[in-house]
Amino acid sequence: MIKTDVLIIGAGPCGLFAVFEAGLLKMKCHLIDSLPQAGGQCAEIYPKKPIYDIPAFPEILAGDLVNNLMQQIKPFKPGFTLGERVESIEKKKDGSFLVVTNLGTEHLSKVVVIAAGLGCFEPRKPLIDNLDFFERKGVDYIVKDPKKYTDCKVVISGGGDSALDWASFLANNIAKEVTLIHRRDSFRGHPDSVDKIMEMTKEGKVNLITNAEVTSISGESSLSQISIKTENGIVIKDTDFWIPLFGLTPKLGPIASWGLNLNKNAIEVYPHDYSTNIEGVYAIGDINTYPGKLKLILSGFHEAALMAQSAFKHVFPEGKKSFKYTTVLGGIKGF
Amino acid sequence: MEKISINIIDFDGERYSIKTDVDLNSNLMDILKEEGFSMGHCGGMALCASCHCYVEHNKELPTMSIEEESMLDQLNNLNQTESRLICQIPCTPELDGITIKLVRN
Ligand SMILES: Cc1cc2nc3c(=O)[nH]c(=O)nc-3n(C[C@H](O)[C@H](O)[C@H](O)COP(=O)(O)OP(=O)(O)OC[C@H]3O[C@@H](n4cnc5c(N)ncnc54)[C@H](O)[C@@H]3O)c2cc1C
Ligand code: FES
Numbered sequence: 001m002i003k004t005d006v007l008i009i010g011a012g013p014c015g016l017f018a019v020f021e022a023g024l025l026k027m028k029c030h031l032i033d034s035l036p037q038a039g040g041q042c043a044e045i046y047p048k049k050p051i052y053d054i055p056a057f058p059e060i061l062a063g064d065l066v067n068n069l070m071q072q073i074k075p076f077k078p079g080f081t082l083g084e085r086v087e088s089i090e091k092k093k094d095g096s097f098l099v100v101t102n103l104g105t106e107h108l109s110k111v112v113v114i115a116a117g118l119g120c121f122e123p124r125k126p127l128i129d130n131l132d133f134f135e136r137k138g139v140d141y142i143v144k145d146p147k148k149y150t151d152c153k154v155v156i157s158g159g160g161d162s163a164l165d166w167a168s169f170l171a172n173n174i175a176k177e178v179t180l181i182h183r184r185d186s187f188r189g190h191p192d193s194v195d196k197i198m199e200m201t202k203e204g205k206v207n208l209i210t211n212a213e214v215t216s217i218s219g220e221s222s223l224s225q226i227s228i229k230t231e232n233g234i235v236i237k238d239t240d241f242w243i244p245l246f247g248l249t250p251k252l253g254p255i256a257s258w259g260l261n262l263n264k265n266a267i268e269v270y271p272h273d274y275s276t277n278i279e280g281v282y283a284i285g286d287i288n289t290y291p292g293k294l295k296l297i298l299s300g301f302h303e304a305a306l307m308a309q310s311a312f313k314h315v316f317p318e319g320k321k322s323f324k325y326t327t328v329l330g331g332i333k334g335f
Numbered sequence: 336m337e338k339i340s341i342n343i344i345d346f347d348g349e350r351y352s353i354k355t356d357v358d359l360n361s362n363l364m365d366i367l368k369e370e371g372f373s374m375g376h377c378g379g380m381a382l383c384a385s386c387h388c389y390v391e392h393n394k395e396l397p398t399m400s401i402e403e404e405s406m407l408d409q410l411n412n413l414n415q416t417e418s419r420l421i422c423q424i425p426c427t428p429e430l431d432g433i434t435i436k437l438v439r440n
Contacts, residue, residue: 041376045376045377045382045383046377046380046382049380049382118376124409124410124411124440125411126411127411127412158408158409159405159408159409160405160408160409182408183408183413183415184408188401188404188405188408189405244411245409246409246410246411247384247409247410249383249384249385249440250376264373265373
């Protein structure tokens, strides 16, 4: 069981900055995110795009903003549970919260901060019958551990960078056979990745099937065959794995069932401290709503500061906090 | 200001029409967002596909950018002839009478 003062659901920019603001008040934080990396939308959707409205940064790449935040919060030693989605929050009799993920990891904390942005990033699933049945029984939406595919037959669908990169990676002395299926005849991924796949196709290391898509999957207890619709008719292929890589999209997910007041997929909060209708639960960043809400990183940072001041009373009921500038005590070491 | 009409087929197959101003600084995603549909997560940069719709090609539409094609490439519910990211379609007079079918993305 992971124990902490403040549990933050969502490691996007606002969740990350909340660690800093809570840290200044000596509250220990732990973050959970369904993505394997921190950074939320900035890391997943637009790491290489410049942002122009972060105060004092005339221009900063979204990926660099995340790196800077990680550096800024490092002294407070936050914990991370990454690659796991929060499924449930239960309030205990003593007012603390038990927060459990899809993989069963348990977290106990005095305060919960929901910084879940647009929701959980989840894979776009193909529209295929029986798909649910074969999930984790041959159908994977992300490659977590490439060794899993050693000496196996693997079919990858998709035309983006991740499909191209995993196809070439797995075809290089890992999988026994790699087939890449793409709906169009041209790829829009990074030119280097496209060149590599074309080269490997010529060398016979990758079977490339274009203008084609998987239309059905079958097997007994796990996946063993897929049907592919091609220009020349249906092709049946034996395979151990099918990895459809159609990108990730945010979904509100389990948050809807946590008893919070929602308004159009956003959590209603009191704008003086961003608390929710459940005492001890706060919501900051893109996930919250209140009159005049602006979905901007800068607004989320401000919300994190006010939230931390209010959360203090739950973490240290007897404690007295005094407001100090970071400059006064010679940097955060003084806090 | 010149007005155009846009036909919308919503998730339940319900058909209705709205009128909007011709405005080159605004696009079809902006209009549908104002109508209350949840889209536009990336602000219209062809990076999120929350605005993916099927658009009936009875109207002259702007050609697709590489960014739009590459985003559409990743979608599982792509319709080769009608799929568009409607944030990439500005509100020009030519769109008058266009039909947009919403897709669950
Ligand atoms: C293309 C693009 C350009 C943008 N440009 C700007 C800009 O110029 N300026 C600006 O201020 N803003 C911009 N934004 C918006 C900005 O990125 C968001 O406001 C910001 O990311 C919100 O941060 P957040 O921490 O609230 O949430 P997010 O960044 O959305 O992060 C939330 C995290 O929570 C996780 N999560 C959700 N639910 C769960 C759960 N149940 N369990 C585990 N994890 C969960 C998600 O996986 C996600 O990683 C832009 C957004 C996009 C997409
Ligand atoms: S709004 Fe993101 S792709 Fe159109």
